[in-house]
Amino acid sequence: MNPTTGLFSNFVKVSDFSCLYAGHFPLSTDFDSLLTRVENHIGRERFLHSVGTYHTMLLLAQMYGKDPFAAGLIGLLHDIAHDFSSAKITRMLERYGAPLSGEDLKFPQIWHARLGAVMLEAVFGIHSPELASAIRVHSTGAPGMTPLARFLFVADYVEPTRHFDGVERFRKMVFSDPDTAFLCILEDKINHVRSKQLPLHPDSVRALKFYTKGG
Ligand SMILES: [Fe+2]
Numbered sequence: 001m002n003p004t005t006g007l008f009s010n011f012v013k014v015s016d017f018s019c020l021y022a023g024h025f026p027l028s029t030d031f032d033s034l035l036t037r038v039e040n041h042i043g044r045e046r047f048l049h050s051v052g053t054y055h056t057m058l059l060l061a062q063m064y065g066k067d068p069f070a071a072g073l074i075g076l077l078h079d080i081a082h083d084f085s086s087a088k089i090t091r092m093l094e095r096y097g098a099p100l101s102g103e104d105l106k107f108p109q110i111w112h113a114r115l116g117a118v119m120l121e122a123v124f125g126i127h128s129p130e131l132a133s134a135i136r137v138h139s140t141g142a143p144g145m146t147p148l149a150r151f152l153f154v155a156d157y158v159e160p161t162r163h164f165d166g167v168e169r170f171r172k173m174v175f176s177d178p179d180t181a182f183l184c185i186l187e188d189k190i191n192h193v194r195s196k197q198l199p200l201h202p203d204s205v206r207a208l209k210f211y212t213k214g215g
């Protein structure tokens with residue numbers, strides 16, 4: 001467990017987050033139950049990461065004139081299926097009529113994103129193809145992402161509980177120049193996969209090609 005997560009988990013309760021953030025939601029009374037539902041789906045560390053991503057998305061939306069509700073919502077829900085077993089993810093995707101594609105089958109690390117996109121409507125009742133798509137590609141990237149989807153991609157990488165060499169540089173870049181940050185983070189994630197000699201998801205390859213050609 002990293003030091004920050006350890007510190008948080010000693011004193012942060014769901015109600016604390018609610019007091020801090022509920023005002024950004026149109027129906028603040030729903031925020032408590034939304035947080036509780038998120039907390040019930042994922043472990044403590046992933047919950048803190050999700051709140052960190054929520055926080056980062058709110059800041060980006062406020063700075064760059066996007067809808068804070070939509071931004072915050074996908075920040076909070078993007079990893080809702082992260083801690084599910086592979087068997088549970090495939091079972092749920094089958095049940096929702098959205099089985100994994102042939103391309104996705106070889107990349108279990110991204111399955112949670114595919115299921116999270118489906119759960120947005122199926123479990124949380126939010127019908128928004130745009131937001132679902134942002135969740136769907138949050139770990140791979142993809143060609144033609146909306147600004148909100150690109151925000152989610154970068155916020156996921158630099159939210160406050162993230163700790164890795166170089167995160168500070170990306171964090172500064174995300175808030176000063178999110179478009180450049182998006183491309184740098186996409187390249188960094190791809191380089192990381194290549195350095196481990198692991199296969200790259202085709203969506204990441206397509207995204208890199210798309211954005212390095214000026215999209
Ligand atoms: Fe994720």
Ligand SMILES: [Fe+2]
Pocket residue numbers: 049053078079156
């Ligand atoms: Fe995440």
